[in-house]
Amino acid sequence: MKYQVLVALVKMELKKFIRQPANLFLNLLFPAVLTIVFLFAFSDPEMGMDINSVVPGLIVYAVIFLIMTIAQSFSSERQEGLLKRLNTTPMTSAEFMGSQIITHMMISIVQVIVVLMLAYFLGFRPQSGIEGILLSLPVVAIFALSSVGLGLITATISKTPEAATGISFIFILPMMFFGTFIPITSTTQQIASFIPSYYLVDALKLIFEGDWMNTNILLDLAVISIFSILVVLFGIILFKKYGSR
Amino acid sequence: MSSVIKSELEKLNKKELFEIATLRKISIPNNWSKSLIVELLALNVSIDNIPKIKPVPLIHRIKTDSAPIIVIKDLAKKFEDITAIENLNLEIIEGELFSLLGPNGAGKTTTINILNGIMKPTKGTISIAGFDVTKNLDAIKKIIGLCPQEAAVFKFLNARENIELFGKLHSVSKEELEERTDNLLELLGLTEASKRKAGGYSGGMLRKLNLIIGLISDPKIVFLDEPTVGMDARARRKTWEFIGSLKEKKKTIILTTHYIEEAEALSDRVGIIDYGKLIELGTPKELMKRHATKNLEEVFLKITGRRIMEEI
Numbered sequence A: 001m002k003y004q005v006l007v008a009l010v011k012m013e014l015k016k017f018i019r020q021p022a023n024l025f026l027n028l029l030f031p032a033v034l035t036i037v038f039l040f041a042f043s044d045p046e047m048g049m050d051i052n053s054v055v056p057g058l059i060v061y062a063v064i065f066l067i068m069t070i071a072q073s074f075s076s077e078r079q080e081g082l083l084k085r086l087n088t089t090p091m092t093s094a095e096f097m098g099s100q101i102i103t104h105m106m107i108s109i110v111q112v113i114v115v116l117m118l119a120y121f122l123g124f125r126p127q128s129g130i131e132g133i134l135l136s137l138p139v140v141a142i143f144a145l146s147s148v149g150l151g152l153i154t155a156t157i158s159k160t161p162e163a164a165t166g167i168s169f170i171f172i173l174p175m176m177f178f179g180t181f182i183p184i185t186s187t188t189q190q191i192a193s194f195i196p197s198y199y200l201v202d203a204l205k206l207i208f209e210g211d212w213m214n215t216n217i218l219l220d221l222a223v224i225s226i227f228s229i230l231v232v233l234f235g236i237i238l239f240k241k242y243g244s245r
Numbered sequence B: 001m002s003s004v005i006k007s008e009l010e011k012l013n014k015k016e017l018f019e020i021a022t023l024r025k026i027s028i029p030n031n032w033s034k035s036l037i038v039e040l041l042a043l044n045v046s047i048d049n050i051p052k053i054k055p056v057p058l059i060h061r062i063k064t065d066s067a068p069i070i071v072i073k074d075l076a077k078k079f080e081d082i083t084a085i086e087n088l089n090l091e092i093i094e095g096e097l098f099s100l101l102g103p104n105g106a107g108k109t110t111t112i113n114i115l116n117g118i119m120k121p122t123k124g125t126i127s128i129a130g131f132d133v134t135k136n137l138d139a140i141k142k143i144i145g146l147c148p149q150e151a152a153v154f155k156f157l158n159a160r161e162n163i164e165l166f167g168k169l170h171s172v173s174k175e176e177l178e179e180r181t182d183n184l185l186e187l188l189g190l191t192e193a194s195k196r197k198a199g200g201y202s203g204g205m206l207r208k209l210n211l212i213i214g215l216i217s218d219p220k221i222v223f224l225d226e227p228t229v230g231m232d233a234r235a236r237r238k239t240w241e242f243i244g245s246l247k248e249k250k251k252t253i254i255l256t257t258h259y260i261e262e263a264e265a266l267s268d269r270v271g272i273i274d275y276g277k278l279i280e281l282g283t284p285k286e287l288m289k290r291h292a293t294k295n296l297e298e299v300f301l302k303i304t305g306r307r308i309m310e311e312i
């Protein structure tokens, strides 16, 4: 892997994110607005949503919507012949996929910081203090791998960027309902245990509570890591074989 | 050389041999045997005068002292029920400007894409600078540049950023990159717009940027797929001038175009392709002479009864 090539690709990907209003809206502004709405208006213990369980959900919510952005980007670049063109350069697919992973890990970290900063202004004070916040960053970044993977899978299935938008909901919706800020009841608990984002919410909750010796954290982290790595590998292989032309 | 000519002549039938003889203004008695005619013609005939029949003989070259840099053998490409390329045999000589001419859907883009490794051939082999396209694509990618038919640029980047990205992917050094970028932008008249995002460019400007990106690595072999389509007349003239100047830099250029007049003026050789088959091959002069026409468009008309241009 050439460092110079990787840097050039990451720079391009970051510009793509920053310069396209739809991306900024969906992946930064929307989670920010949701954070404000949820913490300002609804964080009332009587509604069953206390601030400490809502914040991890909001973070996860932001990261799973990256699936849509990634899927749209891959399918529109495929449609415009850009992927083919990139393929005629000496760039390797490891460099290309590596840049995707690095970029989206970086974006997910920015998302966490935005949500946490807004939450802080609205009264969120994690017991873990700054250490918990720092620990949450790499955990979310690892989960962002799965968004890249699911984005690639979505782009492989969809022929157009428009289709990618719709199809990405196959992955986004279950994670939204069973693994974000929506309270889990005893009946949804069983479904939730099959939804990877549920484990991230759980892990973040425990991390922010400062309950680091809890063995559940290790279990959560194991599930998140294994799931994310498998999904991104599967996505890359699938896309390379069936999705890149 | 004469033994090569002989082996080529031996592939032809008697009627074709008589045609060559007529072309060379040699009269041969009707009762001569085929081998005798071959012997005679091999002494008298320049290789360029063997008329093209299907498939075109491999050895058709302009400069006998330079080696072929691209060798295409028995290439075929099928898309489900469509045969896009049928049994293509062709050699491109190092340093020549070769134009593939033909109506829409003839198989030009498919040929270019297979040479670039974007598409896989159904049958046949291709070697570029000694490397096999299906096996050593990585080595080939380092020496080729592509200007695809559809302008493929990042719309959210400006021209300079687009060029820089592709330059870096080719590991062009920073200083080289800056110098080449300035140079190419200036030559194609895109300097002024170079800091605006490509998303706001006109069709012609996108085409120019598309071309510059293809050339930023200073590639040895350049593929230009309809480089001037969608440009206004002025930009088109400028671009053709520019392509002409590439020739002087000893680049091997393979281009496809509908603009036959320009191709006629600039090309060392042209291949005419129709329904996936190479139906004529030679220098523009040879083809016009062979078919007794004043221009290449008429050559196509004479062979197929159609015009190349009418289908766009």
Ligand SMILES: Nc1ncnc2c1ncn2[C@@H]1O[C@H](COP(=O)(O)OP(=O)(O)O)[C@@H](O)[C@H]1O
Binding pocket: B079, B082, B083, B084, B102, B103, B104, B105, B106, B107, B108, B109, B110, B111
């Ligand atoms: N990806 C593809 N799938 C199916 N058919 C294709 C594809 N690409 C090209 N073709 C067909 O192959 C033929 C040659 O196309 P092309 O090479 O683009 O022609 P040209 O560049 O000479 O206009 C056309 O009939 C076209 O419809």
Ligand SMILES: [Mg+2]
Binding pocket: B105, B108, B109, B110, B149, B225, B226
């Ligand atoms: Mg074409």
